[in-house]
Amino acid sequence: MSPRSVNAAGSGFNSPWQDPVASAFRRTCDGCLQERLREFRRRFACVAIFVVLAPAGAAAQGPTGHVAVFLDYVPNRDDTVELRSRVFLEESFEPAANVRVRASGFAEGLLARRPERVTTGILRVQDASVEWRRGPLDLTAGFARVVWGTLDEVQPTDVVNPLDVSRFFFEGRNEARLPVALVRGRWYPSASMTVEGIYVPVFRRGRFDQLDEPTSPFNLAELAAPAVPCAGEACGPTEVAIVEREPAVTLRNAQGGARVTVTAGRADLSVIVYRGFEPFALYRLPPQAVPAPVLEVETTHPRFTLIGADFETVRGPWAMRAEVAATPEGAFQSFDVTAVPGRSFEAGAGIDRRAGAYTISGTVLFQRESYDEPLVRADGTNDDGRQDVSFIGSADRTFARERFRLRTFGLYNATERTTFLRVIATTSLRDNLTLEASVGWFAGTGEGFVGRYSRNDFGYLRLRHDF
Secondary structure, eight states: OOGGGGTOTTSGGGOSOOSOSOOOEEEEOSOHHHHHHHHHHHHHHHHHHHHHHHHHTTOOSSOEEEEEEEEEEETTTTTEEEEEEEEEEEEEEEEETTEEEEEEEEEEEEEEESSSEEEEEEEEEEEEEEEEEETTEEEEEEEEOOOOOOSSSOOTTOOSSOBBHHHHHHHOHHHHBOOEEEEEEEEEEETTEEEEEEEEOSOOOOBSOSSSGGGOTTOGGGSOOOOOOEETTEEOOSEEEEEOOOOOSSGGGOEEEEEEEEEETTEEEEEEEEEEEOSSOEEEOOSOOSSOSEEEEEEEOOEEEEEEEEEEEEETTEEEEEEEEEEEEEEEEETTTEEEEEEEEEEEEEEEEEETTEEEEEEEEEEEEEEEEEEEOTTSOEEEEEEEEEEEEEEEEEETTTTEEEEEEEEEETTTTEEEEEEEEEEEEETTEEEEEEEEEEEOOOSSTTGGGTTOOEEEEEEEEEO
């Protein structure tokens, strides 16, 4: 499975710095003021969590949502233990006949040993949008999440929203999507056709973890520093500084695309085109003197262009889905700390069936990459391209009149022989109160998305109260 299947092709997931050696690099920012603002937001979020928690349990009226306590353990990442608490609120209403307002957000706190002690909190908007409808038109503006593609969990054309990697592994793609500021218009010229256009004016990068990302066990970019270069007898710097660069908010840096869906009988066919920026950073060495006291490495988010299609139909109890995505313009990370231009192609097909208390699905995904110049692999060899075949499966089963639920998800990369398996068991303790337990297991190592997380086996418990 390629990184683009989780909305991160040519990304930090292809970082050359994932070997578990002592890290020597420090982060730089535009100035002390920016760092102080970040610290203020962290402290403000911690206080806000307790302010929100107090009235949440007693509120009998108002928005719906949930309160959850999440305890997870990642044994192979220095025995990482995390306690996450979250308050989520959502509300929607119609101030006028053709207008709907949606608003949701959350406060989340973290107390962790990673292995150092980490205490932090965040306040985030999940959805804040206004939808206007009139006749065959509707228009949505604000912060929102848009789902493109039809396959289960791994959707090559689902590129509008970046992902939170930790939530992808813990809970799945639906919970991992991060909202972006957008304007979306849809036109329904007939009952069997939809034309959709999306404009994203502000870039938002993907996250390895929204809670203290630099220390997260899911942050590949922070695990180690690159090799220190030497020139003759004079060795290079012993410290590496990561200089973060993101696309500026300008008209030239806008993202956007279109999707046309046609329905014929029980079959839906969509054609997609999208142009945006890679959500996860690539790394490159800018021109600089060597040796130098500090080696500066820049992050970059290259442009990509995606052309794709998806298909879905139902035959009796079976649903059949297919998806294809071609990226004629993209970029990939080389282990000599450069970004190599290239292209990729992904195609997948899957089926699912619901029968009583059971829901099962299976998908086969093929991915191919080719590079405009040789890409340096982790073992030092050069490569002009690669291809992978992955198998994805999931099953869902309820018991005891839906009081118990068991969900499984598995992904196997047959090319690299890497595996990810997640099992989630949920039980209803009483009305609106559930207890959830999960185990995630990785097997095999490789340069693909799953192979890079071979040491991230995890387990968690979550207690959740809905109101």
